[in-house]
Amino acid sequence: MNAKTEIYKEKLRHLGKTLRYSLYVIFHPFDGFWDLIHEKRGSIGAATIIFIMMLLTQVWTWTYSAFPFYFPQWEYFNLFMRVLPSAVLFFIWCIANWSLTTLMDGKGRLSHIYMASAYALTPFILIRIPLIFLTYILSYDEYTYYAVFANLSIVWCVILFIAAMMMIHDYTIGKALFSSFLTIVAMMIIIFLIIMFFSLITQSFGYFVALYKEATFRLY
Amino acid sequence: MIRKAKKLIIYIILLSMVLIPKDRVSAESESYTYTYEYFDFQLESPDAYTPQALLLGTDLGIGDFNNPKSLFVRDEYLYIVDSGNNRIVVVDRYFELIRVIDKVIMDGEEVTFLNPSDVYVTANGDMYICDADNNRVLHTDADLNVIKTYVKPDDPTVLGETNFIPLKCVVDKAGRLFVLAGNVNQGFMEFDKEGNFTNFTGANPVKATLWQALQKRLMTKEQRARMILFVPTEYSNLAIDKDDFLYATTNTFTTDQLATMKTVNPVRKLNSIGEDILVRNGYEPPIGDLQWGAGGDMTGPSRFEDVTAMDNDTYFCLDRNRGRIFGYDFQGNMLYAFGGAGNKLGYFQYPISIEHMGTDLFVLDNRAVSVTRFTLTEFGKYINEGLALYKEGLYEESAEYWKKALRLNGNYDLAYIGIGRALLRKGEYQEAMKYFKSKRDYNNYSKAFAEYRKEWVEENIQYLLIGAAALVIVPLVISKILKRFKGGAANYERKDRDL
Structure with a gap:
């Protein structure tokens, strides 16, 4: 009993430590991402928490921002469909990047890519959540201030993504940029394949349904 | 046996009445008058204008109108240009015949018209008649003696080979004549007091987008030659308001142009140097219908055929596509739209001209050869009063009228914003914010919020x-x-x- 709680506590402590490490990563991207993988300072659990927090940040931005900044047409607002694209795109990014970098002498494994990508999203959470509070203080004329910080969070994330690509795959900056570009192309191909797959599945399913109906008509 | 069959037939009829779905062509509102809200949805509205009377030529005992082209109002008289019969019929507000003008006196001889298309009457009774197929504009005094005629300018660079076909004309207080001529796309022809052509005014600017310029660069000569020429569009009509600003409509744009290019403005207000100065602060710029349901052979955007500018700077545009009338206030907010295509009173087949007398509206239907009179309802009066007081800066007084309008139509966005403005003026910022938020008026909300924030900081x-x-x-x-x-x-x- 005691040993069990001790292990549990230790796990929790490790999670907290790895989660706190993201704060170090965003300010020291090169050291940070290198150590994240090679010194095992990050964890999948922490990465998942950051990823979920990113999705929640989006949801909170939509639901809690003050009126002029974000006020959707609630009658036609589907939270699931709004959250889904960013979640799906994230996973497709990881898979596309992994499948490309294995061909391009990348050192990173899928778990490394997932972890580093998720850690790179930290500034988005850290900036966007305070921005929600800021919308209650700013008037719409001062939207520029809001936009500056909102864009800053994106730019920061992009820089971190590139640094992460460089460190986990042991790439030069040029190769990191090139592989990121190729990854986006690969993402498009994957999305295309998914859509085609689903449409083909529905059509072939429809074929068998029609076949069954036809057969039942003939039999009776 | 027969009885049974009869019963059966009745049952079938009754059943079919219940079971056959009432087919709805589009999501458009079915009421006669409607407004648009922030998300461009149609909302039903009580009538602001109601059709009162219909005038046919036979009612006056002078035979049916034939291809009537235009209306004009001066003081209490309505001038109906009966083009097919080569005459101008003058009636009063209640459709009592005053007189019929079918000839004028030129150099002591009587001269008739050939397919007159428009008339303009100045405050002192002078008439300008667009005698289209005689290629001239006749300027007569009140007794129909021709003072001068405006013809094709001698300068060959002005019109070239094209004939001078005056279609519409207006005259400003200085005596300058503006003519909308057929087959001319440089804008309106402007003539001075002496009858000399001075210049074209208000031409549509032709602007190629960056993409079009790039496209043109990459094309071969043959491709470029095959491309559609970018020419300025022609105007469809013009009107003049009490301050001598020209209102012009155009309807020769494509749906794509309206959707993608912001340069297509179906209605414009031109100042003396031909610049478009129309205020467009509404949810959408004044383009008529925002939902283009395709029903009854009517597709695409509204096509404005005519415009009339009221004394309070409200203007009404006439859409020939769906036979509707769109009212806009001086800020470009849509007040309401009404009308439709059909054969009932208040519906049109091919509306072609709109004019106002005081607050009454007259609409000419070219195909039904009729004139319809519309009068303001209580609801419309409240809106007018609210707008007038608001324009004078009497926000609190105007709020009273907006409240009355709101009692008749709880969906009326402008009323909420009007009340919000009054509250903002009074210093009740939190209340004002509520009103602005309910109708998503970002700018006013922002103003109220900034004041509220200042107050709150000072207090705390x-x-x-x-x-x-x-x-x-x-x-x-x-x-x-x-x-x-x-x-x-x-x-x-x-x-x-x-x-």
């Missing part, structure tokens, strides 16, 4: 200062205390972070 300045001070002092004190009592703890914390 002491707490803010204490809070800010506490934010600085409390962590300092705590860290000091921690250091004193648990010397090791702070060390442990730091080590942990670096790990």
